[in-house]
Amino acid sequence: MKKIKSSILHQTFKLTSIALKQLLSTSANASTTFAIGAAVSYLYGDTVKDVSNAVSNVALCKTYLGYLNLYECCGSPWVKNNIDGLVSDLRQHLFGQHIVQQIVPPAIAASLGRRYPSKPLVMSFHGWPGCGKNYVAAFIVKNFFKKGLGSSFFHFFSGRLHFPIAKDVALYQDQLRTWISANVSSCPHSVFVFDEIEKMPPGVLDGIKPFLDHHENVNGVDYRRAIFIFLSNIGSNLITERYLELWQKHGKTRDQMSLHDFDSVINKGAFNEKGGFHMSDLIDHNLIDHYVPFLPLERIHVEQCIKAELDNHNYRHDDSIIEEVMKVVTFGPSPEALFSNSGCKRLSQKVSTLVQQRKMQSNEI
Numbered sequence: 001m002k003k004i005k006s007s008i009l010h011q012t013f014k015l016t017s018i019a020l021k022q023l024l025s026t027s028a029n030a031s032t033t034f035a036i037g038a039a040v041s042y043l044y045g046d047t048v049k050d051v052s053n054a055v056s057n058v059a060l061c062k063t064y065l066g067y068l069n070l071y072e073c074c075g076s077p078w079v080k081n082n083i084d085g086l087v088s089d090l091r092q093h094l095f096g097q098h099i100v101q102q103i104v105p106p107a108i109a110a111s112l113g114r115r116y117p118s119k120p121l122v123m124s125f126h127g128w129p130g131c132g133k134n135y136v137a138a139f140i141v142k143n144f145f146k147k148g149l150g151s152s153f154f155h156f157f158s159g160r161l162h163f164p165i166a167k168d169v170a171l172y173q174d175q176l177r178t179w180i181s182a183n184v185s186s187c188p189h190s191v192f193v194f195d196e197i198e199k200m201p202p203g204v205l206d207g208i209k210p211f212l213d214h215h216e217n218v219n220g221v222d223y224r225r226a227i228f229i230f231l232s233n234i235g236s237n238l239i240t241e242r243y244l245e246l247w248q249k250h251g252k253t254r255d256q257m258s259l260h261d262f263d264s265v266i267n268k269g270a271f272n273e274k275g276g277f278h279m280s281d282l283i284d285h286n287l288i289d290h291y292v293p294f295l296p297l298e299r300i301h302v303e304q305c306i307k308a309e310l311d312n313h314n315y316r317h318d319d320s321i322i323e324e325v326m327k328v329v330t331f332g333p334s335p336e337a338l339f340s341n342s343g344c345k346r347l348s349q350k351v352s353t354l355v356q357q358r359k360m361q362s363n364e365i
Contacts, residue, residue: 127294130343173207
């Protein structure tokens, strides 16, 4: 009896899968799609993944899986475009980076607000480690996709990990073009983040220049609604030097400094420094829309980071913990020694350890 039932279910699944395929090529309405999908779900319970293997990513979003929001699709509610949420996150969790807060949300909103953008949004984040570049990229993705960093429409590349061999530039270019083209074909709203550009061989990014340029489509694929974000330490010394110059020679306070004060400095530095941007076509052809400086963090900002970590542990702002953590933070450059050499990096584990020590001492755990 069990064998007969299994055979019937198998044949029903095959017929239903065929029906689904035929349905996807027609203009059938949502209720019909839902009915067929519901039948599969009823017969197979949690094994709806079998249907996923029968039809493509895009096609699945036209089936009941898409209508019931059981499958991540390139549209609402999976693509959120929550600019207000991004503004709020940057205001609450990002310290010492007023230029970033002023530039990034409006840049994204402007790109999303155009019915027909002329090109994809391309931003390049520059600054010392620990100043918040990855942090901001994560907030963008979190507010862009319902599944955040787990979204299949978010793509992360590491210069050190994914492009380690200098002589393989042509191979990397080909792999990047294939990956980006396939994923933007699946979802025009894809977000691509490239970290550690300084560790990437020069020339790799030139391979995707056509995708970032002013084209309605490239080989039939429209890239204009995608977002590309580059993260690097390139230009960090120039940002610090410019900051000190603006402060010492021009009397500007940190809050008075603007994007205009750093834009050309970063542009020239990125083009000339070793790494993925060295002599790059992306810079030479002005395809990077915004060079965003992440200013070096001062003592007050590091203390804010420590307090935020204490909040994450639901622990009071204990001055003794703050003082203990600050002992491992070094400052430079000489002679001013105004800025944390590592930003807010390495603070999380230190705070976690000290909090646990305090709780153990007071028998709170």
